[in-house]
Amino acid sequence: MLEDHVLIWKFKGGSREALCRIYQKYKKDLLRLATILLNDTGDAEDIVHDVFLSFAQSAEKLKLHGNLKSYLLTCVANRARNVNRMHQHRRTVGLDDAEQVVSDAKRPDEWIVCSEELKRWSDILARLPFEQREVVILHLRAGMKFRQIAKLQDISVNTVKGRYRYGLVKLRSILNGEVEK
Amino acid sequence: MRSAENIEKLVKNLDLDMDTNAQTDKAVLTELLDAQKKSMKQDSAIALPNIGRFIMKNPMTKVAAAAVIITATILGLFEFIGTGSSSGVVWAEVAKNVEASPGVIFRIRKTGSGDPNDQWPNGYTVMQRNATLSRTDWYRGDQIHRTVYFDLVGKTKIWVAHDASVYSKEAMSDEEIQKMRADGLGWTNPQGLINRGLTRKHHTLGQKTIDGVLCEGIETNDAGDDVSNFPVKSFSARLWVSVKTAYPVLLEIEVIGGDDGSIRHMSMGDQFQWNVDLSAEDVEPEIPTDYKPLE
Numbered sequence: 058m059l060e061d062h063v064l065i066w067k068f069k070g071g072s073r074e075a076l077c078r079i080y081q082k083y084k085k086d087l088l089r090l091a092t093i094l095l096n097d098t099g100d101a102e103d104i105v106h107d108v109f110l111s112f113a114q115s116a117e118k119l120k121l122h123g124n125l126k127s128y129l130l131t132c133v134a135n136r137a138r139n140v141n142r143m144h145q146h147r148r149t150v151g152l153d154d155a156e157q158v159v160s161d162a163k164r165p166d167e168w169i170v171c172s173e174e175l176k177r178w179s180d181i182l183a184r185l186p187f188e189q190r191e192v193v194i195l196h197l198r199a200g201m202k203f204r205q206i207a208k209l210q211d212i213s214v215n216t217v218k219g220r221y222r223y224g225l226v227k228l229r230s231i232l233n234g235e236v237e238k
Numbered sequence: 239m240r241s242a243e244n245i246e247k248l249v250k251n252l253d254l255d256m257d258t259n260a261q262t263d264k265a266v267l268t269e270l271l272d273a274q275k276k277s278m279k280q281d282s283a284i285a286l287p288n289i290g291r292f293i294m295k296n297p298m299t300k301v302a303a304a305a306v307i308i309t310a311t312i313l314g315l316f317e318f319i320g321t322g323s324s325s326g327v328v329w330a331e332v333a334k335n336v337e338a339s340p341g342v343i344f345r346i347r348k349t350g351s352g353d354p355n356d357q358w359p360n361g362y363t364v365m366q367r368n369a370t371l372s373r374t375d376w377y378r379g380d381q382i383h384r385t386v387y388f389d390l391v392g393k394t395k396i397w398v399a400h401d402a403s404v405y406s407k408e409a410m411s412d413e414e415i416q417k418m419r420a421d422g423l424g425w426t427n428p429q430g431l432i433n434r435g436l437t438r439k440h441h442t443l444g445q446k447t448i449d450g451v452l453c454e455g456i457e458t459n460d461a462g463d464d465v466s467n468f469p470v471k472s473f474s475a476r477l478w479v480s481v482k483t484a485y486p487v488l489l490e491i492e493v494i495g496g497d498d499g500s501i502r503h504m505s506m507g508d509q510f511q512w513n514v515d516l517s518a519e520d521v522e523p524e525i526p527t528d529y530k531p532l533e
Contacts, residue, residue: 062520063364063375066343066511071278073271074380080267089256106266113270114277120513124520168262172255197249225242232245 061125069116076113083126084109087133088169093194094137096183102168104136130199131209134191138210141187184231189224192217329456331484341368341516348505368516373523385523390415392518397532398525405525406532443476453478453487461493470495485512 064082067075087108091101108129112119121128171179182190195201195209203221207214346363361383366373370391376384385398393415398405410418443455461473471494478488489507 062343062366062514062516066364066509069511070509071274073274076270076274077267080270084258084263085256088258089254092256093254109266109270110273113274116274116278168259168266170257170259172257174252175254175256178252178254193249197246198252198254225245228249229242229245232248 065119065121065125069119071116079112079125080109083129086126087129089175090130090194090199091133091137092169092171092175093179093182093198094134094187094191095140096179098167098169098171100137100140104133104140106168108132108136127199127201127205130195130201134195134199134209138187138191145187181228181231185224185227189220189227192220193224193228196221329479332479332486335484335512336486339512339514341366341371341514343367343509343511343514343516344507345509346505346507348503366514366516366521368514371516371518371521373521387521387523388418389518389522390418394522396523396525398523398529403526403529404532405523405529407525443478445481446478448478448488451487452481454481455479469497471499486510 064075064079068079084105087105088101091105092098095101095104112129112132182194185193191210192203192206195206196203201209203214203217207217210217343364343366346365347361348363361376361378364375364377371387371389373385373387375382382400384400385396387394387396387398388410389395390410393410393412394407395410395414396405396407439460440456440458443457445452445454447453455476455478457474457476459472459474461470473491473493475491476489477486478490479485480487487508487510489505491503491505493501493503495501495503
């Protein structure tokens with residue numbers, strides 16, 4: 058019932074209730090996005106935790122003119138990209154050869170409880186190169202426009218559209234391959 | 239074989255259900271609240287002002303109606319431009335800032351003698367305004383009680399009584415819109431904060447610290463003829479502006495009226511959030527599906 062502008066307004070005034078509400082309202086969207094972007098629940102939990110933590114500390118300096126959900130999703134996407142870069146670097150230097158997976162093994166402090174469908178799709182989408190996966194997910198799941206994604210990634214709209222197209226082609230081939238199996 | 243369009247639809251509509259572990263959830267939230275607390279300076283500019291309850295006198299039936307006018311009048315009582323200050327605030331800059339703000343959100347708290355809707359100290363009103371949108375939410379405690387919304391471009395007015403789970407959504411007539419623009423928009427439009435009541439006489443109040451923020455104030459005692467619908471005996475409206483940011487921080491209005499001076503009313507506007515981009519999409523109230531339309 059409380060709309061986001063009022064929530065932000067209250068949050069900036071120091072309202073604990075507003076922070077709780079924002080957290081409850083968006084935690085799943087953020088965790089879900091992080092999970093399908095990274096296909097790793099541990100990393101997803103870490104970045105969403107960090108996004109919320111820095112948001113909680115930002116009340117006085119937060120200048121949010123747009124949509125709160127988009128803002129938080131963008132923060133998650135930015136951090137996911139950084140985590141991905143870090144993993145790539147680690148793999149390049151041979152520090153981390155392990156596959157990232159949405160694991161079935163339960164950790165005692167786990168935060169995300171994934172459905173089978175989420176696990177399955179995280180695995181499928183993980184077969185796309187990160188750049189393509191990110192564009193496909195941000196456009197189709199987070200509802201972001203290509204223009205917004207281009208700004209977020211600091212690339213041209215045409216590049217975003219290209220990645221999206223290639224991403225869909227690859228996804229189609231993965232899914233059709235699954236069906237044929 | 240799936241087509242590209244099918245894939246798009248499929249991914250878009252996937253039901254990727256998930257849940258969170260309640261214990262971890264609680265731990266994370268506790269950490270967030272702790273971080274929030276630590277990060278908020280004790281002397282925050284937007285912390286709640288500590289102002290005592292206004293002493294009320296006898297019940298008066300007119301006050302409820304008067305309150306509406308006072309709320310509408312709370313903003314824009316001052317002639318900013320040309321108000322000199324040698325100590326800090328450049329009032330022309332305040333005027334410029336307020337005029338340039340695309341939208342504003344703020345809180346109003348008020349009390350009146352005999353006002354049946356008296357909600358002090360737990361009740362308050364949150365207002366969201368820009369040039370064409372106006373939304374007012376009445377809260378009791380932290381529970382939303384009523385909402386009134388006008389969209390002059392979308393020509394829509396919505397009224398929601400959350401306590402009774404009913405609502406009304408109607409189209410605004412051109413006449414209504416015109417009237418609102420002429421009468422009310424001065425108050426719903428940030429520019430109106432300046433342009434209304436430009437001719438009131440006022441004096442400076444000097445500086446004082448309000449919740450840790452150094453402010454400079456001006457006061458008018460000129461009620462004019464549009465402050466209330468009852469005879470006014472005494473009127474005082476004060477505007478406090480941050481010296482640092484040149485944005486309004488606090489507005490206070492006190493009215494004593496009635497033939498015997500028994501009507502007392504106090505309104506305060508605070509927690510201003512300036513430079514907010516408000517769109518109809520964001521501001522329009524969401525009506526829960528179980529609410530019934532008012533016949």
